[in-house]
């Protein structure tokens with residue numbers, strides 16, 4: 151299987167996936183890292199790991215659909231089977247989702263469906279829940295609404311700031327995202343409506 155990762159920032163989830171691939175834990179290839187910004191950690195990590203990256207400049211396109219259709223063209227050209235959004239700060243348009251049905255994943259650092267969208271840790275702390283977590287899900291046409299593949303619960307401490315909470319959750323993100331990708335690559339994920347069944351998993 152051929153994987154592409156889309157990122158806009160630090161790139162630690164990209165690196166976790168790439169390392170799992172490079173070490174042979176995931177039987178796949180990272181075909182490309184696509185970024186929508188320059189001078190970001192994700193690019194440095196790709197260079198260090200020897201993974202090809204492409205910057206697709208959003209300024210060159212009149213609409214999100216046209217931007218996304220360029221990205222889809224690159225992904226199709228490279229024969230990509232799975233697209234992983236990892237700290238990618240754009241909402242993917244409907245034609246992008248339709249081009250890769252059940253083949254786009256995202257990670258969100260809360261227990262969805264709670265606290266979707268921007269500034270999740272701020273929302274979690276403001277609300278006062280004492281458990282948060284992380285969710286890997288398939289991408290549908292909504293924001294953080296697609297079928298859930300794997301979740302982990304992480305405690306919130308009364309002293310947390312968005313930074314300390316995000317740091318605690320990030321360590322778990324780095325475990326569950328490669329896990330979800332491995333399940334996909336190994337053909338263990340079955341999607342039935344909103345329900346994701348991982349074959350052979352014990353619950």
Ligand code: GRF
Pocket residue numbers: 157159160161162163164236237238257258259316320323
């Ligand atoms: C992660 O917390 C991810 O859940 C969220 O954005 C952050 C990206 O971090 N969507 P990184 O770029 O993978 O280090």
